[in-house]
Amino acid sequence: MKEDFLHYVWKNKFFATGKLLTTSKQKMEVIDVGTLNTNAGPDFLNAKIKIDDITWAGNVEIHKKSSDWYAHGHEKDSAYDNVILHVVFEDDIPVYNSNNQQINTFDLSKNIDLDLLKNFNQLIKSKSILRCQNKLKDIDPYIIIHFKYKLFFERLEQKSKIIDNLLYRSNNDWEQVLYETLLKYFGGTVNKEAFRQLANYLPFSTFKKYRDNPFRLEALLFGVGGLLYEEKPNNDYYEKMQKEFEFLFKKHDLYGLKQGVVRFHRLRPQGFPSIRLAQFAVLYHNVDFLFDKLMKLKNPNDAYDLLEVTAGQYWDTHYNFDKTTKTRKKTLGKSFIDRILINVVVPLKFAYLKHKDNYDPDAIIDFIEQIKPEKNRIVDVFHKVKLHSKNALDTQAIIQLNEHYCSKDRCLACDIGHNIIGKK
Numbered sequence: 001m002k003e004d005f006l007h008y009v010w011k012n013k014f015f016a017t018g019k020l021l022t023t024s025k026q027k028m029e030v031i032d033v034g035t036l037n038t039n040a041g042p043d044f045l046n047a048k049i050k051i052d053d054i055t056w057a058g059n060v061e062i063h064k065k066s067s068d069w070y071a072h073g074h075e076k077d078s079a080y081d082n083v084i085l086h087v088v089f090e091d092d093i094p095v096y097n098s099n100n101q102q103i104n105t106f107d108l109s110k111n112i113d114l115d116l117l118k119n120f121n122q123l124i125k126s127k128s129i130l131r132c133q134n135k136l137k138d139i140d141p142y143i144i145i146h147f148k149y150k151l152f153f154e155r156l157e158q159k160s161k162i163i164d165n166l167l168y169r170s171n172n173d174w175e176q177v178l179y180e181t182l183l184k185y186f187g188g189t190v191n192k193e194a195f196r197q198l199a200n201y202l203p204f205s206t207f208k209k210y211r212d213n214p215f216r217l218e219a220l221l222f223g224v225g226g227l228l229y230e231e232k233p234n235n236d237y238y239e240k241m242q243k244e245f246e247f248l249f250k251k252h253d254l255y256g257l258k259q260g261v262v263r264f265h266r267l268r269p270q271g272f273p274s275i276r277l278a279q280f281a282v283l284y285h286n287v288d289f290l291f292d293k294l295m296k297l298k299n300p301n302d303a304y305d306l307l308e309v310t311a312g313q314y315w316d317t318h319y320n321f322d323k324t325t326k327t328r329k330k331t332l333g334k335s336f337i338d339r340i341l342i343n344v345v346v347p348l349k350f351a352y353l354k355h356k357d358n359y360d361p362d363a364i365i366d367f368i369e370q371i372k373p374e375k376n377r378i379v380d381v382f383h384k385v386k387l388h389s390k391n392a393l394d395t396q397a398i399i400q401l402n403e404h405y406c407s408k409d410r411c412l413a414c415d416i417g418h419n420i421i422g423k424k
Contacts, residue, residue, distance in 0.1 A: 001089050005042060005120055006062050006108060008412040010087055011036060014422070017112040023091045023105040026052050034060055041079050049085050051104055058084035066105060069095040083308070119421045123411055130406055133385035144387070147415040151397035152368075153361070153405075159347040160302075160354065169350075178291045178348060179204040186194045186276045194262045195273075198225050213232050213287065217281035219244040219280045225256035225277060236320045237314050269319040275330050279312035283332075294345050295352055300338070300370050307337045338371050343390050363385060368393045378402045 009015060010033055020028040034047030049056050061083045063069060068088075074080040074097070081097045086105045095103050123131050130136075136144075163177060180199040187195030202224040208244045208408040210216040222228050222246030232238045248254070261275045269275070285295060286309055297303050311330035319325060346368050355392035371392035373379065379389060382398045389395045404410065411417030 001064055002124075003062065003064055004412055006087065006089060007036065007420075009108060009116065010044065010060070010062060012422075014116050015108060016113075020080070020106070020111065022051060022085075023107055025105070028058050028104075031055065036407060042083050049104075056084040058082045058173065060085045060087055060092070061103075062087045064088065065090045065092050066095055067093045069103075097140060115423070119423060123417065123420060124409070128203070128385075129381055130385050130387075130412060131409075131419055132416055136386060137414070137424070139416060139419055142417060143209045143419055148394055148397040149365070149402075150402040150415065152365075152393050155345055155396055155400040156350045156364075160351040161346060161349040167355075173204070174352065175289075176204045176347075177292045177345075178294070179207065181344050181348065182340070183280060185340060186280050187273065188271055188276070189275050190263055190265075190267055190300045191276075194225070194257060196406065197257055197261070201257065206252050206254070207284070211284050214281050214285035215241070216244060216248065217285060218278055218312065220248055220254075221277040221281055222256055222274070223249060224256045225262050227262060227274070227277075228336060229259045232321055234345075235321055264320065269325075270330065272319050274318075275311055275315060278315050279309055279332055281311045281329065282311060283307065290347075295349055297345070297349075299343055299367065303341055304334055304337055306342065308334070338375070338392070341371055342368065342374065342396065347420055367395065368396070374399075 013030065014035060017030065020030070022028050023078065028364070029050040031048035031050055032046070034044035037043055037045050043062045044060040047058065047060045049060075059082050061069070061074065063072075063079060063086070065368040066086065066088045068415050069075065069086065070093075074083075075095065081099055081101075082098075083097065083103055086095055086103045087108060088105060089107075089109045091105055091107045097103060117407050123135075126134070126303055128134060162242075163181070166172070166177045166180055170180075182194065183199045184192050185194070198221070202220055207217065207220060210220065219228075219241045222241060227339060228238070228242050228245055249256070264272055264274075267273075283289065287306060293306060294303075297306070309332055315330045317324045346364065349360075349367075350364055353364075369391045373389035373391055374395040376395075376399075379395050379398055383389070384404070387398065400416070405414045405417075411421070
């Protein structure tokens with residue numbers, strides 16, 4: 001028996017509510033279960049419990065066994081003196097607070113809904129990829145659809161907190177926030193942290209001064225990114241970039257990442273950091289006031305016209321500085337732009353509109369539902385259990401479901417799990 005399950009039962013009043021008795025045979029009525037406390041102290045605050053003819057207002061503490069009260073040292077802690085009821089699944093000992101007053105106890109095991117207990121045990125003992133996968137077919141589709149929207153906005157709220165921190169650090173400079181967020185995303189899974197550091201070492205205020213010169217933008221990005229330390233004789237482009245960066249490095253008193261922080265290992269050539277940085281330079285050269293233009297986007301098709309940039313001519317025959325390759329334009333593809341829209345533009349638009357008190361959830365939904373569903377391992381797993389995705393909102397919801405519920409066994413906090421457990 002998990003203690004969080006007892007919290008769940010108490011919070012939702014999943015116990016007999018008729019003639020309740022305390023362990024000392026006093027009549028009991030639960031007027032208000034209280035509010036779950038996510039900080040230190042008793043589990044539920046500001047509850048109201050009527051015992052015999054007296055209505056008590058105070059806190060509720062929940063344990064598997066009564067003796068856990070002593071195992072946790074509550075009898076010595078004055079923070080628990082306002083506990084008016086001790087809710088347990090096994091009453092094995094009377095308990096007292098620090099004033100030596102006995103605490104009324106309620107034994108859930110004698111009052112719990114047995115169907116609820118059975119459903120919960122079946123769920124937590126499941127060995128399936130998803131604990132609930134065999135029960136999904138019995139869930140009302142409306143519940144799943146509604147939960148997807150809830151998960152999607154829950155994910156946006158979490159991302160907006162990161163954006164708010166960046167905004168605070170940048171003195172409310174949204175262009176700076178976009179620059180940092182976008183550059184980090186251009187780093188991909190392997191180099192996102194390195195590119196985040198790069199954005200910190202190369203402020204947008206310095207970077208934007210050279211937006212009329214894409215080569216200088218490249219030199220800044222490659223130099224601060226630690227990609228220009230080596231000597232590469234017989235490579236004119238590299239040597240020219242080194243010299244350009246040396247000049248800019250001294251002029252702006254810049255810092256650079258150490259060599260090797262930005263990695264090429266285990267990346268496909270089209271995802272090499274050299275290509276991504278070159279594309280990033282062209283993007284900022286091509287589009288002035290990028291943040292404003294992105295915030296005004298009405299649909300993904302407009303974004304493709306704005307973001308579908310090609311790295312400079314040198315990169316037509318190179319993936320790095322070491323050797324030439326067959327000629328191939330290094331253009332940001334639609335799938336990468338979709339990922340930028342999902343992970344950068346939509347969260348920024350969400351945070352920006354909230355700051356401007358112009359928040360329109362329907363506009364956010366309409367935009368992301370026009371983007372194709374993402375393809376990744378997590379989404380594939382959910383598809384196998386018939387939790388399909390029609391668009392990017394669905395896949396973002398699935399990722400949130402996996403990261404914050406399924407992988408952490410938080411079935412009790414999940415709308416789907418709640419529906420399964422509560423079924424008669």
